[in-house]
Amino acid sequence: MTGLRLVIFDVDGTLIDSQNLIVAAMTDTFGAVGRPVPPRAEVLQIVVLSLELAMARLAPDLDAAGIDALVAAYRAAFLRLRSQTGGEAASPLYPGARAAIEALHARPEVLLGVATGKARRGLDHAFAAHGLDRFFVTRQTADTHPSKPHPAMIEAALAETGVEPPRAVMVGDTSYDIAMARAAGVAAIGVSWGYHAAEALLAAGAAQVIDGFGALEAAIDTIWGQR
Structure with missing residues (x-):
């Protein structure tokens, strides 16, 4: 051994x-696709999951294409917000x-x-x-x-x-x-x-x-x- x-x-x-950045990105994401924004506590419960599984938990009524759209929107929102606030500060x-x-x-x-x-x-x-x-x-x-x-x-x-x-x-x-x-x-x-x-x-x-x-x-x- x-x-x-x-x-x-x-x-x-x-x-x-990273919770403030994650919640802000989720808020932008769901707003961008015209869906109700999940409560902060609900978002924080799924942070550790892969994005695909997290989105499926937050929007269980969506099909695979809808989940993919949420994932793409989240990635774009996260990158934009991170660049605006700075790496370490974010x-x-x-x-x-x-x-x-x-x-x-x-x-x-x-x-x-x-x-x-x-x-x-x-x-x-x-x-x-x-x-x-x-x-x-x-x-x-x-x-x-x-x-x-x-x-x-x-x-x-x-x-x-x-x-x-x-x-x-x-x-x-x-x-x-x-x-x-x-x-x-x-x-x-x-x-x-x-x-x-x-x-x-x-x-x-x-x-x-x-x-x-x-x-x-x-x-x-x-x-x-x-x-």
């Missing part, structure tokens, strides 16, 4: 606070995120990865805006995998790094993140500042829910000590 360990992060709602890192990433990256046995509902283009833009490129050795995105909670993203991250499931941890803010991890045989830590309540994360199987990045290393070490 390899001596390496792997910490996999979700992005939106876990590392990056979606800032949550407090303590950078320090936690740097601390884990400094541990020679720990590799870092992401499993996100973003497309690769969006992830690359976010990482460039925040200077995060050098930290993450495996990056799994929605345009090359089934939507969460399917375990494909985590399975690919494990395969790329050679790390076995007991030596990996997933960190996420939604029940989809937690369910994905559990389906891949990986322990999961929930964060309370994202899109799903702590109760939902625990019900999905999170080993622990933390209230700040300052508690992350200890939570990870507790899980690995138990395994």
